[in-house]
Structures are given as structure tokens and as C-alpha cells.
Amino acid sequence: MATRAIRSTVKTRQRQLGKASQGMISFLLIGPAVVYLFVWMLVPLAMTIYYSFRNYNLIRPTFTGWAGIANYANVLADPDFLSAFINTLVLVVASLILTILFGLFFAVLYNNEHVFGRNILRTFAASPFFIMPVVTGLIWSNLMMNPSFGLLAALWRGLGLVPIDFLAQFPMPSLVGIVTWQWTPFAMLVLLASLSGVPEDLKEAAGLDGAGAWKTFRHIVLPQLGRPLYAVVMLESIFFLVIFGQIYVTTSGGPGTATTNLPYYIYLQAFSAYNIGAASAGAIFAVILANIVAIFLVRMIYSNIQEEA
Amino acid sequence: MNKMSWPGKIGVNLLAWLVSILMFFPIFWLILSSFKTNALAAAREPAFIFSPTMASYVNALVNSNYWHYALNSVYTAVGSTLLCVVLGVPAAYSMAFRRSKRTDFTLLWMLSTKMLPAVGVLVPIYIVYKNLHLLDSALGLTLIYTAMNLPIVVWLLYTYFKDVPGEILEAAEIDGASLVDNIVRIVTPLALPGIISTGLLAIVLAWNEAFWAINITNVHGATLSVFVSGFKSARGQFWANMSAASTLSVLPILVAGWFTQRQLVRGLTFGAVK
Amino acid sequence: MAVVELSNVGKRYPGAESLAVEDFNLTSEDGEFVVLVGPSGCGKTTTMRMIAGLEEHTEGAIKIGGRDVTGVAPKDRDIAMVFQSYALYPHMTVRDNMAFSLKLKKYAKSDIKKRVDDAAAVLGIEPLLDRKPRALSGGQRQRVALGRAIVRQPQVFLMDEPLSNLDAKLRVDMRAEIVKLHRKLGVTTFYVTHDQTEAMTMGQRIAVMKDGLVQQIDSPNTLYQHPANLFVAGFIGTPSMNFLTAEVSDNGQALSGPDFQLATDGPRRSVLADHGQTQVWAGIRPEHLHLSDSESADNRMQGQVEVVEPLGAMTMIQVLIGDTRVTAQIKPHQMVAMGDTVTLGCPSDKLYLFDKDSEMTLHGIDIGQSDAH
Numbered sequence: 028m029a030t031r032a033i034r035s036t037v038k039t040r041q042r043q044l045g046k047a048s049q050g051m052i053s054f055l056l057i058g059p060a061v062v063y064l065f066v067w068m069l070v071p072l073a074m075t076i077y078y079s080f081r082n083y084n085l086i087r088p089t090f091t092g093w094a095g096i097a098n099y100a101n102v103l104a105d106p107d108f109l110s111a112f113i114n115t116l117v118l119v120v121a122s123l124i125l126t127i128l129f130g131l132f133f134a135v136l137y138n139n140e141h142v143f144g145r146n147i148l149r150t151f152a153a154s155p156f157f158i159m160p161v162v163t164g165l166i167w168s169n170l171m172m173n174p175s176f177g178l179l180a181a182l183w184r185g186l187g188l189v190p191i192d193f194l195a196q197f198p199m200p201s202l203v204g205i206v207t208w209q210w211t212p213f214a215m216l217v218l219l220a221s222l223s224g225v226p227e228d229l230k231e232a233a234g235l236d237g238a239g240a241w242k243t244f245r246h247i248v249l250p251q252l253g254r255p256l257y258a259v260v261m262l263e264s265i266f267f268l269v270i271f272g273q274i275y276v277t278t279s280g281g282p283g284t285a286t287t288n289l290p291y292y293i294y295l296q297a298f299s300a301y302n303i304g305a306a307s308a309g310a311i312f313a314v315i316l317a318n319i320v321a322i323f324l325v326r327m328i329y330s331n332i333q334e335e336a
Numbered sequence: 337m338n339k340m341s342w343p344g345k346i347g348v349n350l351l352a353w354l355v356s357i358l359m360f361f362p363i364f365w366l367i368l369s370s371f372k373t374n375a376l377a378a379a380r381e382p383a384f385i386f387s388p389t390m391a392s393y394v395n396a397l398v399n400s401n402y403w404h405y406a407l408n409s410v411y412t413a414v415g416s417t418l419l420c421v422v423l424g425v426p427a428a429y430s431m432a433f434r435r436s437k438r439t440d441f442t443l444l445w446m447l448s449t450k451m452l453p454a455v456g457v458l459v460p461i462y463i464v465y466k467n468l469h470l471l472d473s474a475l476g477l478t479l480i481y482t483a484m485n486l487p488i489v490v491w492l493l494y495t496y497f498k499d500v501p502g503e504i505l506e507a508a509e510i511d512g513a514s515l516v517d518n519i520v521r522i523v524t525p526l527a528l529p530g531i532i533s534t535g536l537l538a539i540v541l542a543w544n545e546a547f548w549a550i551n552i553t554n555v556h557g558a559t560l561s562v563f564v565s566g567f568k569s570a571r572g573q574f575w576a577n578m579s580a581a582s583t584l585s586v587l588p589i590l591v592a593g594w595f596t597q598r599q600l601v602r603g604l605t606f607g608a609v610k
Numbered sequence: 611m612a613v614v615e616l617s618n619v620g621k622r623y624p625g626a627e628s629l630a631v632e633d634f635n636l637t638s639e640d641g642e643f644v645v646l647v648g649p650s651g652c653g654k655t656t657t658m659r660m661i662a663g664l665e666e667h668t669e670g671a672i673k674i675g676g677r678d679v680t681g682v683a684p685k686d687r688d689i690a691m692v693f694q695s696y697a698l699y700p701h702m703t704v705r706d707n708m709a710f711s712l713k714l715k716k717y718a719k720s721d722i723k724k725r726v727d728d729a730a731a732v733l734g735i736e737p738l739l740d741r742k743p744r745a746l747s748g749g750q751r752q753r754v755a756l757g758r759a760i761v762r763q764p765q766v767f768l769m770d771e772p773l774s775n776l777d778a779k780l781r782v783d784m785r786a787e788i789v790k791l792h793r794k795l796g797v798t799t800f801y802v803t804h805d806q807t808e809a810m811t812m813g814q815r816i817a818v819m820k821d822g823l824v825q826q827i828d829s830p831n832t833l834y835q836h837p838a839n840l841f842v843a844g845f846i847g848t849p850s851m852n853f854l855t856a857e858v859s860d861n862g863q864a865l866s867g868p869d870f871q872l873a874t875d876g877p878r879r880s881v882l883a884d885h886g887q888t889q890v891w892a893g894i895r896p897e898h899l900h901l902s903d904s905e906s907a908d909n910r911m912q913g914q915v916e917v918v919e920p921l922g923a924m925t926m927i928q929v930l931i932g933d934t935r936v937t938a939q940i941k942p943h944q945m946v947a948m949g950d951t952v953t954l955g956c957p958s959d960k961l962y963l964f965d966k967d968s969e970m971t972l973h974g975i976d977i978g979q980s981d982a983h
């Protein structure tokens with residue numbers, strides 16, 4: 028009995044040692060990536076929070092010390108911030124609706140086996156997504172939407188209409204249009220991947236049961252797209268919250284503040300007004316906004332990982 | 337779905353072709369404009385048929401600083417991608433083959449950093465970079481792009497590694513393979529197609545990035561995003577030049593993008609869509 | 611070559627309530643071919659993985675060649691394993707697959723080449739050496755997997771259901787080939803299968819497992835003739851042994867139940883008398899049953915034929931005795947049709963007896979079955 032007990036404690040210790048070194052190896056493998064992200068993401072985020080409570084202006088070196096919630100109060104009292112907040116929501120929601128409607132439509136279209144050359148067609152339709160946001164902005168603001176020399180102006184003239192200065196007269200809708208052009212392919216590709224996962228025999232069975240094309244889509248295909256659609260909504264929300272390049276080259280946030288979203292507002296605070304404190308407070312609002320969506324997204328990803336494991 | 341009337345088939349085809357043409361048309365128009373003269377590119381009557389000129393390409397490739405920016409783009413995109421792979425392969429290996437209770441949490445945490453808006457960390461990084469003299473440097477941009485793409489790279493590699501049967505690694509372990517042997521001689525070659533397409537996606541994303549490029553670089557470390565955005569006030573002027581510079585900046589990556597459509601969906605959805 | 615010694619070996623997976631393998635005791639002989647057999651989930655793979663070192667044993671001790679291998683990495687245990695999925699390296703040629711372990715051990719190039727060529731010759735896979743696994747058939751992959759194991763010239767071979775991915779015909783061929791290989795190389799081999807025929811034809815000694823517990827470790831013949839309990843009796847032999855709940859009457863002179871009455875012989879009578887219980891399990895192998903026309907009152911079973919399966923060399927019938935389906939192997943010329951009422955007979959000395967509750971055999975070692983049919 029005694030020897031047995033001794034032996035088992037010795038072995039337990041060995042195993043624990045083993046576990047510790049196993050843990051060490053795991054850390055050596057994952058550690059660098061984790062530490063890297065920690066240093067580049069969480070540390071700066073903490074600094075942003077810190078700055079948001081500080082008096083800090085790059086061109087007023089004497090303006091220092093704790094600001095309390097003054098930065099937040101100032102930002103909230105700033106009509107430009109409020110409009111940036113609203114613009115962000117408008118841009119996100121409108122682009123979301125349009126990209127998903129078009130994306131779903133395109134996906135169904137390219138999923139149809141009767142479409143000749145559908146893979147190539149899909150690839151061409153997906154192209155806008157791979158264009159630099161900056162170039163996207165240039166194409167649309169100049170080649171397409173310029174009120175004098177743009178293609179749309181020529182089209183309008185050809186129809187006997189007065190050309191529209193899209194970015195001046197309808198800045199936000201124009202921006203939404205540009206974002207929609209760039210991001211519809213994303214929704215399309217995701218939904219297409221899910222659509223091609225709908226088993227063909229399921230659709231055939233529905234067809235045999237007398238369901239027409241629309242009914243098959245409505246009752247067989249669409250229910251299968253519930254989760255992907257939900258995922259696209261959240262993913263695009265997060266990506267649309269940080270749209271910058273397209274605004275930078277098209278409207279520069281204008282006219283006035285008509286197309287200034289949160290990232291652009293923060294950019295202006297930091298690099299035009301040099302107000303680090305206010306920019307940081309604004310940034311925290313953007314982070315909070317993103318987190319509201321991210322919570323749902325992470326939960327969904329987690330349940331998918333669990334299901335697979 | 338299988339039975340479709342003739343008019344239906346024709347209608348669906350027409351629609352599909354129309355959609356593709358409309359979506360691609362702005363890109364086509366950009367490329368077309370790049371072969372015009374500056375005057376013709378901004379003509380009030382759009383020209384579809386004309387005698388093409390390479391003048392704008394010559395201008396971009398010879399007379400301007402195009403190469404400086406292009407080299408920075410290559411440097412930052414490839415550099416950050418290599419860093420991502422070097423950091424990501426061991427991490428993904430560990431997550432796929434040495435699972436523990438913490439694995440899922442770590443993975444989710446990494447993915448969630450991708451959901452943090454860049455503006456949330458812009459100001460501190462700008463200030464730290466200023467102090468470290470990393471502002472307007474390709475190195476500084478490379479380091480940020482690494483952080484930006486690392487979650488996606490780890491995630492994608494993880495999904496590819498998980499497809500490698502565990503028994504193969506065990507066979508290697510019995511054959512005497514060390515951890516490093518396992519990563520370098522078994523998993524990496526087996527998942528090489530996945531690693532390459534992951535790298536390609538990371539290059540595409542870094543290449544197209546605008547927010548950081550515009551905010552923390554200016555000339556010295558600036559990429560093509562910055563170079564091209566210099567045309568933003570070209571109201572009717574230099575449109576051919578602008579188009580040529582833009583075409584040069586997007587065409588290679590567009591082609592790469594065509595080949596990464598699948599990875600793109602897999603990578604940017606973080607497993608939220610199966 | 612080495613002796614593998616398992617003493618009180620057990621495994622508890624993290625978070626699991628019960629042990630996946632419990633109190634496993636087995637000492638192989640040097641060069642022995644040991645088979646672990648049992649239904650799926652009984653712990654065979656777990657046992658093999660513990661010997662290989664892929665899984666840590668949480669109880670007891672494992673010795674290979676006299677050395678306690680607790681905490682010793684798989685590569686340092688001097689074992690080779692053949693996996694059910696073969697686990698060949700898909701990106702390497704057959705030659706590189708076989709050479710991988712030798713390369714890692716930094717053998718000289720010429721040595722490696724010689725060993726790989728020798729192993730390839732033994733297995734007849736020389737023409738395949740430059741192919742990738744993708745370009746091989748299932749049987750060829752199987753050979754390569756064996757080849758990868760034998761080039762290492764290990765102390766012990768571990769094979770976990772290596773044939774279960776092959777079709778039936780190939781499986782029978784490879785069975786013989788592995789036995790031949792073992793005889794030629796003389797390396798101690800642990801072989802896992804869930805197929806009792808495979809176990810019986812290959813093993814020098816067979817460990818029958820159930821729910822993580824070893825039921826019996828013996829030679830194929832002993833397992834067949836002296837099963838230690840109801841489970842082993844039912845698991846070994848095809849078709850399975852028939853089991854009937856029987857009332858003991860006349861102090862062990864007779865066993866009876868609905869529709870049957872069985873006389874006992876001398877040894878069984880005394881066993882039953884000693885046992886003293888009123889109910890036991892009576893076991894009869896299908897091959898020991900025959901059609902009997904004599905209505906001898908003290909040894910008969912009567913029932914309706916439910917299934918007739920002519921197999922050519924013999925015919926299997928299933929007869930409902932009481933509410934138990936009894937399988938009997940009869941001669942092919944004996945014409946029986948479904949629905950017929952038949953009487954089955956059985957030699958008294960072919961009866962197996964098991965305790966009703968513990969299901970352990972009632973036979974002492976020396977009174978078992980006669981070998982003659």
C-alpha cells in the first residue's frame with residue numbers, strides 16, 4: 028500500500044511537469060502572435076482610453092493634465108460629431124440593405140445552372156471588391172460622376188436631361204452607391220457559397236412537389252440563407268463602420284459635413300484640429316459602436332467553432 | 337429548377353450578362369481611359385473607339401515617382417504577409433493540433449481584434465510612431481499591416497491545418513519527427529496550397545489598404561494608395577494619367593483577387609458562415 | 611525484439627467519468643503476435659496508443675524490453691505503428707515515406723537506400739517506390755504503411771485495424787501476408803481488430819476486451835473451447851454461440867426451459883450440483899447442434915424454423931425455442947423449410963454453462979469440452 032502511494036505521487040509530479048512544459052511549448056507557438064496583436068491593438072486601445080481623459084493638443088503643448096470627461100462632453104456637444112454619428116449609421120444601414128439585396132439577387136442569378144459561363148461572369152461581377160478603395164473613389168468621383176466630363180453626365184445629356192453633380196447635390200446617396208458597388212460582391216460571394224451548399228435534390232424534391240421557382244426559393248433556399256445573411260449583416264456592419272479611403276478621395280467628408288463619418292471625423296480632429304483628446308474620445312465611441320455588433324458576431328463564430336469541434 | 341422554359345433561360349442569361357457587364361464597366365472604363373490622351377479622357381462625348389496611346393503609361397512609369405510608391409506597396413504587402421505567415425503558422429499549428437481549453441478563447445480573441453475599428457488605435461500609434469521615427473516609413477506601415485492581417489491569416493491557416501489528418505502527425509511523431517520537423521516537413525508542405533492562397537489574400541488586403549497609408553505615411557514610406565489619391569482633385573485634368581496610374585495599381589491585384597475569391601469569403605467571414 | 615509488459619495499465623481521458631481502459635495486465639513473449647479484439651469502443655485503440663506513447667497511461671506501468679516507458683516519447687520507444695488510415699505522408703513518394711524516420715535519425719544515404727529497397731522487396735512494392743500515395747490502390751497503400759514500419763526495424767510493431775479499409779477479398783490475402791511477415795521478421799506485434807475471425811486466424815494469443823476491461827487472454831483454441839464468460843463465448847466463433855436460460859432440475863441431471871430439455875453428462879452434473887443455483891445460462895454452438903428425429907425425452911429442443919440460409923457447404927437455420935432464436939448449422943442435404951417444426955439435438959459434452967448473474971463460466975479448467983466433434 029505504502030509503496031503504491033509513493034509511486035503514484037511521483038508519477039503525478041512527472042505528469043504535472045509534463046503539463047507545464049507542454050504549456051510552455053504551446054506558449055512558444057501561439058505567444059508571438061498573441062503578443063504581437065496585444066502590443067499593436069490592445070496597448071494602443073488602452074492609450075486611446077487614457078488620452079480620451081487627458082488634455083492633449085499637438086499645437087498647444089501647455090494644455091495638459093486630466094480632462095475628466097471634458098473630451099467626451101465636448102465631443103457630444105459638437106454638432107459635427109452628432110452628424111458624423113448619424114452619417115455613419117446612414118452609410119452603414121443603407122449600404123447594408125443595398126449590398127444584401129443586390130448580393131442576394133446576383134448570387135441567385137449566378138447560382139442558376141442555366142447561365143452560360145456563370146463562373147466567369149461571377150468573377151467579373153466580383154471584381155469591384157478587389158479594387159483599391161482609393162481607386163474606387165477616383166473612378167466614381169471623376170470618370171463617372173463628374174458633372175461636366177463624367178460618363179453619367181454624358182448619359183444624362185444623351186437622355187435630354189440636365190446633368191447632376193452627384194457628389195455635391197446628393198453626397199450621401201452617391202457615397203452609398205459607391206460603397207454598394209464595391210461591397211455587393213462580398214455579399215454575393217458569401218451567399219453564393221451558401222447557396223451552392225443547398226442540396227440539389229432538395230430543390231428537385233420541392234419541384235416534384237409542385238413548388239414553382241419562387242416557392243422553391245422562398246421555402247427551400249431562403250431559409251438556408253438565414254445564418255449567412257445574419258453573418259453578412261454583422262460582418263459588413265463592422266467593415267462599413269471604418270470606411271475611409273472612398274470618402275477621402277471623393278468628398279473629403281463634404282460638402283460641409285454631409286459625408287463625414289466617425290473615422291473621418293476622428294481623422295479631422297486628430298490631423299486638422301490636432302486635438303488628440305477629442306479624437307480619442309470620438310474613437311472610443313466608434314469602438315463601442317463596433318463592439319455592439321462584434322458581441323453578436325463573436326457569439327455566432329463561437330457557436331460555429333463549438334459545433335465543428 | 338432543372339426544368340426551365342426557353343424564354344426563361346434566355347432571360348436569365350441576359351440578366352446575368354447584363355449584371356456582370358454593369359458591375360465591371362467602371363473598371364473597364366478606367367482601363368479604356370488609361371489609353372486615351374488626357375484631353376480625350378475628359379471629353380464631353382465619351383469615346384469608345386479611338387487610337388490608343390501609351391503616353392500615360394510612359395508618363396507613369398518613367399516620369400513620375402510611380403516606382404517609388406509601387407516598391408513601397410510591394411515592400412509593405414509582401415513584408416507584412418511574410419511576417420503574418422511566420423507568426424501565424426506556429427500559432428495555427430498549435431490551435432489545430434495542440435488544442436487546450438484556452439484554444440477557442442485565444443482564437444476568438446484574435447478574431448475580435450480584427451473587429452476593432454482602426455480609428456480606435458490611430459492616435460496612439462501615430463504618436464508612438466512619431467517618437468520612434470516610424471512615421472512615413474514603409475517599415476512602420478508593414479508592422480501595422482501585419483497586425484491588421486494576422487487574425488485573418490491565423491484563422492485561415494487554422495482552417496487549413498485542421499484538414500490535415502491528425503494520424504499523419506502521429507505517424508511522424510513515431511517516426512521521430514520533432515515539433516519543428518512536424519511543422520516544417522509535414523504540415524507546411526501539406527497545407528502549402530492553403531498557405532499560398534492565404535498569403536495571396538493578405539497581400540491583396542494590404543495592397544489595397546488606404547486608412548493607415550494615408551494617415552501615417554506621406555511620401556517616404558507611402559504606398560500606391562497615397563500615390564493614386566494624389567489625383568483626387570484632378571477635376572477633368574490628367575484623367576488619362578490618373579487612369580493609367582490607377583490601372584497599374586489595381587490590375588495585378590485584381591488578377592490575384594480573382595484567384596482568391598474562395599479564400600476571401602473564408603477569411604473575411606471568420607467562420608461566421610460555414 | 612522485445613517483451614512488452616503491461617501491469618495494471620489504465621487510462622482516464624481528461625474529463626471522462628470512467629476509465630477507457632482498466633487494469634490491463636499482459637506480458638507478451640518475445641516475438642509473439644498478440645491480438646486485441648473486442649467491439650468498437652472497448653478501448654483497443656486506447657491501449658495501443660498507450661503502448662505507442664501517443665497517449666499517456668494514467669494507471670499502472672508499461673515496460674518495453676524491460677524498460678519502464680512512462681514519460682518516454684513515442685519516437686524513443688523503438689516501436690512502429692501502422693494506422694487504420696495508413697497515415698502515409700501525402701506529399702512524399704513511397705520511398706520518402708519509408709525513408710522519413712531513417713532520415714530523421716540521420717542514417718547514411720546508402721544505408722537508407724538499402725533498407726528501403728530491402729523492405730520494398732519483402733513487400734513486393736519496388737515498382738511503386740517513386741509514386742505518391744495518391745496514385746496507389748488501397749492494398750498498395752497498406753503495403754507501404756507496413757513498409758514504413760519495417761524499415762525502422764523496431765522492437766515492437768503496433769497495428770491498429772490495419773485491414774479494415776480494404777475490401778473483403780484483399781483483407782483475407784493481407785491477413786496471411788502479415789502473418790507471414792511476422793514469422794519472417796519475428797518482431798513482437800500487437801494487432802488490433804474488431805473482427806474475431808481476423809483475431810482467431812492471426813493471433814498467437816488474443817486478448818478479448820469489453821468496456822475497457824480484458825475478459826480473457828488465451829490462444830485461439832483455448833478461447834474457443836474454454837471461454838471464460840458469456841461475452842467471450844458469444845464473441846468468439848461464427849455464428850455466435852446460442853444462449854438459453856435454463857432451470858436446473860434433479861440436482862443437475864437436467865436443464866430445461868420452454869420447449870427444451872437437455873441432459874447433462876457427469877462432469878457438468880457435478881458442476882451444477884456444486885453451483886447449487888436453480889437457474890444458469892446454457893450455451894450451445896451452432897455447429898454442435900444437429901437435426902434429430904429421435905424424440906429422446908431427456909435431450910431435445912423443439913421449435914419452428916424461422917430462417918433458412920443455405921450456404922452451400924452447410925445450411926444455417928434459425929429456430930424459435932421458447933422465445934429464443936437458436937441458430938443451428940445443418941448439413942446441406944437436410945431439407946428444411948421455413949415454418950417447419952424441427953427437433954434439435956446436442957451432445958451433452960458440448961454444453962457450456964455460465965452463472966446466471968455473473969455470466970462467468972461454471973467449468974473448471976480441466977472439465978471443459980472435448981476437442982472431437
Ligand SMILES: Nc1ncnc2c1ncn2[C@@H]1O[C@H](COP(=O)(O)OP(=O)(O)O)[C@@H](O)[C@H]1O
Pocket residue numbers: 623624626630648649650651652653654655656657
Ligand atoms: N481522445 C479521447 N478523449 C476522450 N475519450 C476518448 C478518447 N478516445 C477514445 N475515448 C473513449 O474511450 C473509449 C475507448 O475508445 P477506443 O480505444 O477508441 O476504442 P476502440 O479502439 O476499441 O474502438 C471509448 O468510450 C471512447 O469514447
Ligand SMILES: [Mg+2]
Pocket residue numbers: 651654655656
Ligand atoms: Mg479503434
